[in-house]
Amino acid sequence: GQNIDQPTEMTATEGAIVQINCTYQTSGFNGLFWYQQHAGEAPTFLSYNVLDGLEEKGRFSSFLSRSKGYSYLLLKELQMKDSASYLCAVMDSNYQLIWGAGTKLIIKP
Amino acid sequence: KAGVTQTPRYLIKTRGQQVTLSCSPISGHRSVSWYQQTPGQGLQFLFEYFSETQRNKGNFPGRFSGRQFSNSRSEMNVSTLELGDSALYLCASSSGPTAGNTIYFGEGSWLTVV
Numbered sequence: 613g614q615n616i617d618q619p620t621e622m623t624a625t626e627g628a629i630v631q632i633n634c635t636y637q638t639s640g641f642n643g644l645f646w647y648q649q650h651a652g653e654a655p656t657f658l659s660y661n662v663l664d665g666l667e668e669k670g671r672f673s674s675f676l677s678r679s680k681g682y683s684y685l686l687l688k689e690l691q692m693k694d695s696a697s698y699l700c701a702v703m704d705s706n707y708q709l710i711w712g713a714g715t716k717l718i719i720k721p
Numbered sequence: 722k723a724g725v726t727q728t729p730r731y732l733i734k735t736r737g738q739q740v741t742l743s744c745s746p747i748s749g750h751r752s753v754s755w756y757q758q759t760p761g762q763g764l765q766f767l768f769e770y771f772s773e774t775q776r777n778k779g780n781f782p783g784r785f786s787g788r789q790f791s792n793s794r795s796e797m798n799v800s801t802l803e804l805g806d807s808a809l810y811l812c813a814s815s816s817g818p819t820a821g822n823t824i825y826f827g828e829g830s831w832l833t834v835v
Contacts, residue, residue, distance in 0.1 A: 642820035642821070643820055643821050645823070653828070654811055654826035654827060654828050654829050655764075655811075655826050656826070657823050657824075657825065660821060660823060662820065662821060699763070699764065703820060703821075706777070706818075707818035707819060707820065707822075708766075708769065708776075708777050708818075709754075709766075709824065711763055711764045711766070712763065713762070713763035714763045714764075
């Protein structure tokens with residue numbers, strides 16, 4: 613079967629750095645997405661990785677290792693507004709998105 | 722460029738009734754997918770339509786159905802509502818089933834079944 617694993621919840625301090633991991637086992641691979649979802653709102657697109665390596669976008673970076681079936685989202689200089697759920701999704705060989713259950717990130721002052 | 726539009730945003734239905742939710746994708750997008758999300762839970766995939774054809778379907782009972790029109794607008798219907806159907810229903814659109822095509826979500830329809 614297809615499976616995406618992420619930690620359920622993480623806590624970090626304002627101004628710090630946090631890394632949210634995602635491991636996957638899917639039927640084929642056509643890229644990995646990260647989305648941010650604030651409570652009560654729709655998910656918004658953060659990043660897309662299809663090749664190995666690090667993609668940086670401002671305070672957010674996303675890393676992919678296809679051989680290890682592993683990705684992480686790195687958030688720097690954390691702000692209170694970063695408190696949200698972070699969803700990892702992999703596009704399989706049928707171009708269908710397989711979603712993780714999401715990681716709830718709590719930022720403390 | 723307008724985003725994904727879902728209507729209605731909020732609705733309350735009685736157990737046993739049926740409901741229809743509507744989704745207008747981003748202009749030019751031909752793929753629409755639907756998700757159910759209950760409080761504190763991840764996204765549960767319902768179905769995906771591309772060019773009026775259902776491409777994929779999740780593990781939901783037959784009470785959940787959908788369709789897509791020639792203008793790419795989509796509707797989903799839930800019949801014989803149950804209390805457990807209370808959830809946020811999200812629609813997302815993309816240009817099509819191709820590697821790297823990002824999906825964009827609408828604000829969702831909050832359904833409460835009483």
